[in-house]
Amino acid sequence: MTDLRLPVLAEIECKVLWLATWMIHNANHLRANVDGLKVGGHQASSASMATIMTALYFAVLKPEDRVAVKPHASPIFHAIQYLFGHQTREKLENFRGYKGAQSYPSRTKDIDDVDFSTGSVGLGVAQTLFASLAQDYVRAKGWGTDLPEGRMIALIGDAEMDEGNIFEALLEGWKQGLRNTWWIVDYNRQSLDAVVREGLWARFESMFQNFGWDVVILKYGTLQQQAFAEPGGEVLRDWIDRCPNQLYSALTFQGPGAWRKRLLDDLGDQGAASRLIERRSDDELLRLMSNLGGHDLPSLLKAFEDARTHDRPVCFIAYTIKGFSLPLAGHKDNHAGLMTPAQIETLRQAMNIREGHEWDLLEGLDRSPEEIEAFVANAPFVQRGRRRFEAPAINVPDIAAPAQTAMSTQQGFGVLMHEIAKADTELAKRIVTTSPDVTVSTNLGAWVNRRGLFAREEIADTFKAQRIPSTFHWTFSPAGQHVELGIAEMNLFSMLSALGLSHTLFGERVLPIGTLYDPFIERGLDALNYACYQDARFILVATPSGVTLAPEGGAHQSIATPLIGMAQDGLASFEPAFVDELATIMRWSFDYIQRSGEGEPDQTSWLRDERGGAVYLRLSTRSLEQPQRILTPALSRDIIDGAYWMRRPGPNAQIVVAYTGALAPEAIAAIGLMAEDRRDVGLLAVTSADRLNAGWTAASRAREHGVATARSHIERLLTEVPSHCGLVTVLDGHPATLAWLGSVLGHRTRSLGVEHFGQTGTLADLYRHFGIDAKAIVMAAQTIAPGRPIRHARMAS
Numbered sequence: 063m064t065d066l067r068l069p070v071l072a073e074i075e076c077k078v079l080w081l082a083t084w085m086i087h088n089a090n091h092l093r094a095n096v097d098g099l100k101v102g103g104h105q106a107s108s109a110s111m112a113t114i115m116t117a118l119y120f121a122v123l124k125p126e127d128r129v130a131v132k133p134h135a136s137p138i139f140h141a142i143q144y145l146f147g148h149q150t151r152e153k154l155e156n157f158r159g160y161k162g163a164q165s166y167p168s169r170t171k172d173i174d175d176v177d178f179s180t181g182s183v184g185l186g187v188a189q190t191l192f193a194s195l196a197q198d199y200v201r202a203k204g205w206g207t208d209l210p211e212g213r214m215i216a217l218i219g220d221a222e223m224d225e226g227n228i229f230e231a232l233l234e235g236w237k238q239g240l241r242n243t244w245w246i247v248d249y250n251r252q253s254l255d256a257v258v259r260e261g262l263w264a265r266f267e268s269m270f271q272n273f274g275w276d277v278v279i280l281k282y283g284t285l286q287q288q289a290f291a292e293p294g295g296e297v298l299r300d301w302i303d304r305c306p307n308q309l310y311s312a313l314t315f316q317g318p319g320a321w322r323k324r325l326l327d328d329l330g331d332q333g334a335a336s337r338l339i340e341r342r343s344d345d346e347l348l349r350l351m352s353n354l355g356g357h358d359l360p361s362l363l364k365a366f367e368d369a370r371t372h373d374r375p376v377c378f379i380a381y382t383i384k385g386f387s388l389p390l391a392g393h394k395d396n397h398a399g400l401m402t403p404a405q406i407e408t409l410r411q412a413m414n415i416r417e418g419h420e421w422d423l424l425e426g427l428d429r430s431p432e433e434i435e436a437f438v439a440n441a442p443f444v445q446r447g448r449r450r451f452e453a454p455a456i457n458v459p460d461i462a463a464p465a466q467t468a469m470s471t472q473q474g475f476g477v478l479m480h481e482i483a484k485a486d487t488e489l490a491k492r493i494v495t496t497s498p499d500v501t502v503s504t505n506l507g508a509w510v511n512r513r514g515l516f517a518r519e520e521i522a523d524t525f526k527a528q529r530i531p532s533t534f535h536w537t538f539s540p541a542g543q544h545v546e547l548g549i550a551e552m553n554l555f556s557m558l559s560a561l562g563l564s565h566t567l568f569g570e571r572v573l574p575i576g577t578l579y580d581p582f583i584e585r586g587l588d589a590l591n592y593a594c595y596q597d598a599r600f601i602l603v604a605t606p607s608g609v610t611l612a613p614e615g616g617a618h619q620s621i622a623t624p625l626i627g628m629a630q631d632g633l634a635s636f637e638p639a640f641v642d643e644l645a646t647i648m649r650w651s652f653d654y655i656q657r658s659g660e661g662e663p664d665q666t667s668w669l670r671d672e673r674g675g676a677v678y679l680r681l682s683t684r685s686l687e688q689p690q691r692i693l694t695p696a697l698s699r700d701i702i703d704g705a706y707w708m709r710r711p712g713p714n715a716q717i718v719v720a721y722t723g724a725l726a727p728e729a730i731a732a733i734g735l736m737a738e739d740r741r742d743v744g745l746l747a748v749t750s751a752d753r754l755n756a757g758w759t760a761a762s763r764a765r766e767h768g769v770a771t772a773r774s775h776i777e778r779l780l781t782e783v784p785s786h787c788g789l790v791t792v793l794d795g796h797p798a799t800l801a802w803l804g805s806v807l808g809h810r811t812r813s814l815g816v817e818h819f820g821q822t823g824t825l826a827d828l829y830r831h832f833g834i835d836a837k838a839i840v841m842a843a844q845t846i847a848p849g850r851p852i853r854h855a856r857m858a859s
Contacts, residue, residue, distance in 0.1 A: 067121055070437045071359050073427050074145070075116040079109060080413050081144060081154070082137035083388065084420045087406050089157040110250045110356070110382040111135040111217060115142060117362040118215070120438065125446035126212030128193060128567060130178040130186035132219050132248060133166040143174035146444055151421050169596050175449055177567070178596065184225025185556070185592045187245065190214035191235045192553070192560035194243045195545070197568055198518055199494065199561070202540035205570040211373070215244045220251065220262065227552040227589065234553045235375065236273045239518055243375040248356065250384035251307040263379050270377040278365050280355030280380040289350055294334030301328060314352060314383055318344035321351050356380030451569035456492050458652040463642040467688055471681040472605040474641030476505030478648060483512035489573070489652065494561055496545040497577045498554045504577035504605055506544065511535055514542035551586030554578055555593050562598030562655070562676065573652060574600040580607035580680055581620035594632030594676055599655035605681035608794030609820040609828045610724045616819035624722070624795035627678050628752045635752035637680040637793070639726040640688055643749055644679070646698045651677040667703045668760035668774050669753060682724040684825070703775040704754035705746055709733065712742025715787050716847040719839060720746040720800055722793035728829065729792060732839035739852045740843070744783060751799045758806055780807045788847035790814065792834055812842040
């Protein structure tokens with residue numbers, strides 16, 4: 063039976079290809095006039111995806127499906143959204159310009175219906191896998207069942223499959239019983255710089271099958287299949303199968319004459335096979351040889367619709383031609399290639415686009431406007447309207463700090479999580495934790511004992527069944543609230559990203575907490591940055607940290623992570639010293655990751671807290687004596703804003719020590735050593751260098767724009783410090799984290815910290831080695847604030 067959709071889809075495909083091509087041409091024309099820059103990378107890659115994306119968006123996708131679009135196919139995506147009425151002409155005309163449609167689809171920067179941001183290749187691919195796992199988690203809890211399950215779909219460039227995080231994700235998907243995931247590989251056999259190696263498709267096929275995926279190979283289009291059925295067709299098919307990738311690309315670029323000569327030369331006088339070629343005109347031969355499966359609507363529609371009959375993960379390997387239908391099709395340099403004005407004019411005429419009507423939605427189409435408009439309006443994908451959901455906020459009750467006299471922040475985190483786990487609150491039900499095989503060593507064990515491990519099907523604890531004593535009684539079940547991952551930090555951050563978007567993807571809010579060792583943040587930094595760029599909401603607990611992890615040696619001792627916490631957009635970073643601070647920060651964090659407001663910064667802190675974001679807690683294994691105090695609302699607010707006075711400086715102060723995290727005892731001890739010789743010494747506890755710096759920067763910017771009264775939290779705190787006073791800053795991390803404090807009001811500053819890889823040893827050994835112990839603080843104070851000699855400084859020398 064003839065598919066009545068095909069003629070209309072074919073016209074829409076042409077329209078989408080034109081809009082995308084014109085968008086790129088227009089953008090490069092504007093950029094060249096403004097700043098002399100021309101940027102390729104989109105025209106050829108977009109063209110290779112036009113047929114696949116037309117089939118998906120106008121015929122196959124359902125509203126519940128979610129798609130990560132291949133980065134360089136963004137013009138095709140924006141053109142499709144323009145036809146749906148979800149994108150504006152103004153933004154298309156300003157593609158790649160300031161506040162125009164983005165070069166790569168962006169959840170946070172684009173106005174159209176972007177499900178997953180892409181751009182850093184491979185990350186959007188893995189995101190669909192983890193989004194599918196997040197969907198399974200939500201539905202296993204009985205949430206969101208008023209909506210059907212969706213497919214999580216990635217459109218992938220074949221060269222993108224070189225990214226290692228994709229293979230890490232594949233393994234995790236197999237472990238977790240992945241479902242409802244499609245990966246569609248645009249197998250155009252070209253990367254940015256070259257043509258891909260021969261036989262790569264076979265490696266893909268074997269790999270995906272080994273991980274339990276169905277593999278659908280879309281190599282031949284309808285025209286080719288019909289030709290293969292003709293006399294001599296098997297000979298042609300054999301030639302195509304044996305043709306090297308580079309040769310196929312080169313012949314495609316050279317055109318029908320080159321195709322005819324090469325085919326006849328290679329096949330020789332083979333009767334039926336030669337006649338098959340000779341009875342086709344040049345145009346017919348070109349259409350035949352470029353009619354690969356990824357450019358054939360009937361083949362694509364059948365393959366996609368067949369795959370909807372089950373929930374197994376499917377990899378479609380769709381053969382395409384990079385630059386399909388454009389004059390740069392097949393050329394190995396086409397990634398950076400741009401069509402000339404003459405080529406654009408030829409394409410315009412071929413598509414019946416009148417000059418001055420390039421952006422008209424129905425320009426150049428043969429079918430009636432009413433038929434096209436009705437077809438687009440009735441596409442299944444757009445039948446439910448807005449696809450980005452909202453979810454109500456979860457109430458966050460008070461979180462009380464434990465009463466123990468000495469403990470580490472890592473231990474305190476475990477105790478706080480256990481207390482939450484024991485309560486029958488909505489907060490406890492909505493928390494989901496995850497960790498890359500370090501659940502116990504990051505103190506999540508008690509939480510998991512209470513709340514269980516998640517799996518779609520129940521798996522018994524064999525140790526418990528065999529009556530073998532164990533501290534941990536872990537049973538996998540749909541009721542569990544901890545997702546145990548393998549040792550791959552990229553997967554951790556991808557999982558947090560997917561869970562942290564659950565409220566917008568599936569309409570159900572979960573509160574994700576991920577734990578890992580602090581030094582290994584850097585192993586997954588690309589995925590962490592990607593998660594924050596998507597505005598995913600989660601709490602990252604990184605512990606243990608710094609050279610304070612003394613016996614472990616340099617590879618496990620983090621240095622740069624405080625700077626990462628400061629620099630990472632969308633991530634509020636804290637490093638508390640005491641557990642009551644941690645309890646205050648955790649309560650705030652559960653609320654913060656649920657916020658989605660707009661508006662101006664708070665004019666007390668000058669932070670954009672109403673917008674919310676993710677949170678990073680840098681914790682330590684070092685047990686500290688806990689202060690016996692009651693946190694007043696004002697002190698709690700100071701802890702959240704980033705700093706408070708542990709000891710206020712007096713009017714005659716010459717020195718203030720500012721510390722962060724586990725070095726609180728050294729800072730306190732240094733104050734004691736200086737007390738005999740220096741009066742009114744101040745002690746500033748910094749709980750978040752990130753938020754202090756962000757508030758100061760924002761307040762400074764506000765003053766530059768005429769808000770003369772703008773004052774940040776750190777400016778108000780340091781107003782109490784005499785101008786002649788010196789600042790000594792210290793933390794177990796890079797000293798630049800706090801070095802900027804001297805710039806706030808112009809105080810002389812000496813910043814202590816760790817700049818080089820550590821080694822094994824005791825805390826005393828390493829603190830002395832790196833110059834962050836109490837005596838080093840005293841020596842720095844003596845140097846930066848000359849005056850009456852500090853006796854303990856002489857002793858230290």
